Amino acid sequence: MTENNSASRRELLKSVLGLGAVAGGLASCASTSAERASRSGAQYMGDFAAPALDRIRLGFIGTGLRGSGHVRQMLMMDGVDVVAICDSNPKAAASSAKACVDAGRAAPAVYDRGEEDYKRMLEEVELDAVLIATPWRWHAPQGIAAMEAGAHAFLEVPIATTLDEIWALVDTSEATGRHCMMMENCCYGRNELLFLNMVRKGVIGELTHGEGAYIHDLRGQMAEVDIGEGNWRVAHHTLRDGNLYPTHGLGPIAQMMGLERGTDRFERIVSFSSPAFGRALAAQRVLPPDHPRNQTNYICGDMNSSLIKTKLGRTLLVQHDVTSPRPYTRLNTISGTRGTLADYPLRVALDPEGKGAHSWLQSEEQLAPVFKEHEHPLYGRVGEEARKAGGHGGMDFIMLWRIAYCLRNGLPMDQNVYEGASWSAVCPLSETSVAKGGNPQLFPDFTRGRWQETKPLGVVS
Numbered sequence: 130m131t132e133n134n135s136a137s138r139r140e141l142l143k144s145v146l147g148l149g150a151v152a153g154g155l156a157s158c159a160s161t162s163a164e165r166a167s168r169s170g171a172q173y174m175g176d177f178a179a180p181a182l183d184r185i186r187l188g189f190i191g192t193g194l195r196g197s198g199h200v201r202q203m204l205m206m207d208g209v210d211v212v213a214i215c216d217s218n219p220k221a222a223a224s225s226a227k228a229c230v231d232a233g234r235a236a237p238a239v240y241d242r243g244e245e246d247y248k249r250m251l252e253e254v255e256l257d258a259v260l261i262a263t264p265w266r267w268h269a270p271q272g273i274a275a276m277e278a279g280a281h282a283f284l285e286v287p288i289a290t291t292l293d294e295i296w297a298l299v300d301t302s303e304a305t306g307r308h309c310m311m312m313e314n315c316c317y318g319r320n321e322l323l324f325l326n327m328v329r330k331g332v333i334g335e336l337t338h339g340e341g342a343y344i345h346d347l348r349g350q351m352a353e354v355d356i357g358e359g360n361w362r363v364a365h366h367t368l369r370d371g372n373l374y375p376t377h378g379l380g381p382i383a384q385m386m387g388l389e390r391g392t393d394r395f396e397r398i399v400s401f402s403s404p405a406f407g408r409a410l411a412a413q414r415v416l417p418p419d420h421p422r423n424q425t426n427y428i429c430g431d432m433n434s435s436l437i438k439t440k441l442g443r444t445l446l447v448q449h450d451v452t453s454p455r456p457y458t459r460l461n462t463i464s465g466t467r468g469t470l471a472d473y474p475l476r477v478a479l480d481p482e483g484k485g486a487h488s489w490l491q492s493e494e495q496l497a498p499v500f501k502e503h504e505h506p507l508y509g510r511v512g513e514e515a516r517k518a519g520g521h522g523g524m525d526f527i528m529l530w531r532i533a534y535c536l537r538n539g540l541p542m543d544q545n546v547y548e549g550a551s552w553s554a555v556c557p558l559s560e561t562s563v564a565k566g567g568n569p570q571l572f573p574d575f576t577r578g579r580w581q582e583t584k585p586l587g588v589v590s
């Protein structure tokens with residue numbers, strides 16, 4: 130393929146994946162963001178709580194690998210009725226509809242007539258909330274349509290991939306008065322909850338630095354051509370160079386630091402990518418030489434490292450590598466003046482009196498008293514049920530349980546729209562920084578100056 134052909138193919142793919150704003154570059158995004166941040170929003174959603182719902186009429190858009198798990202777990206929650214299911218793949222929709230019937234529930238309405246059929250579902254079925262687990266390009270249009278139809282929107286990660294789309298979700302949430310929560314399940318991991326509880330108790334002192342990552346060898350997705358996540362996710366590696374998936378590592382640390390709510394703000398980011406070798410090698414190994422995946426360039430660096438500086442001067446390292454043969458890690462590390470909590474493996478270094486003791490707790494035996502004293506109460510309340518239900522060690526269940534609980538009790542969501550927006554903004558901001566040789570990029574203030582009005586997330590139970 131010639132360079133010109135390759136470039137025009139890339140432009141075509143970008144438009145198919147809805148990546149126009151990325152192609153537009155930083156200057157336009159930055160001025161758009163500054164201008165948008167200076168406009169007053171229809172209503173500030175930081176602590177937004179909707180009227181309590183006795184029962185929740187729930188709809189789903191996207192019931193593939195992820196969405197089908199959400200359907201099965203939501204069927205276990207009190208007061209939740211799964212009333213509509215939409216997936217452009219009729220088999221995926223039918224399988225989740227069957228799961229409802231198998232669970233002894235009424236058959237949901239099914240919408241499986243292609244990629245736009247979610248609009249028919251939103252028109253025909255009155256829904257309190259919609260869970261969206263589709264490929265990234267669909268998150269913003271489907272989230273916006275759900276809120277405009279009067280439903281609360283719960284979106285998979287990242288909330289969207291461009292600053293324009295992220296702003297559009299924020300604007301729509303404010304205009305419609307509907308929740309728009311990005312479902313960052315890792316905020317409900319047992320260790321992440323433990324760390325949050327310890328941070329809120331002041332155990333590690335003044336926070337200085339955090340580390341989060343998504344390092345997960347997903348090269349197996351190169352063989353997923355017609356179905357599965359690889360079917361749509363691989364194309365992003367041919368079009369974008371930056372952190373494509375920042376929120377699993379970043380979200381929990383950002384909550385610990387109270388970023389975008391009450392304590393501190395994301396200020397700027399610099400980002401660098403390593404060479405991109407692994408995807409092409411994986412394609413060569415699993416696909417014939419004339420396969421389109423062997424006829425394209427992979428531009429996303431195998432490892433992307435970003436450094437973020439906050440308003441209070443704290444630092445965060447955020448990494449993304451789904452291509453190298455490496456052990457899984459989300460890093461999940463938070464440092465303060467009196468200690469550091471680190472994961473993969475779990476280690477706790479505490480120096481409450483500032484004596485400079487160079488030791489840490491790591492064995493199960495050493496950590497048992499830490500869990501005894503600081504286990505997050507939410508884990509105590511639903512941890513056992515969550516472990517039995519499964520789904521990333523139980524954190525999916527705890528997240529969905531909290532969503533149902535907050536909706537049924539008229540409480541604010543644990544993650545507000547501005548948090549999902551700023552965590553996801555690392556995608557486009559890192560891409561721009563990489564493209565500009567590591568130049569610092571400013572985070573938009575999605576709260577439009579109102580971030581101090583919302584307290585950091587407490588220790589909810």
Ligand SMILES: NC(=O)c1ccc[n+]([C@@H]2O[C@H](COP(=O)([O-])OP(=O)(O)OC[C@H]3O[C@@H](n4cnc5c(N)ncnc54)[C@H](O)[C@@H]3O)[C@@H](O)[C@H]2O)c1
Nearest residue numbers: 191192193194195216217218221244262263285286357358
């Ligand atoms: N939080 C987590 O731990 C986690 C884990 C896996 C995936 N995810 C996220 O979940 C989302 C879905 O990922 P997945 O692994 O389930 O992918 P998948 O490809 O298995 O499923 C996506 C489903 O969406 C359907 N779909 C595509 N376009 C559609 C449209 N316009 N309307 C209706 N349905 C449509 C597909 O047919 C498919 O069934 C992604 O955003 C991904 O990042 C999150």
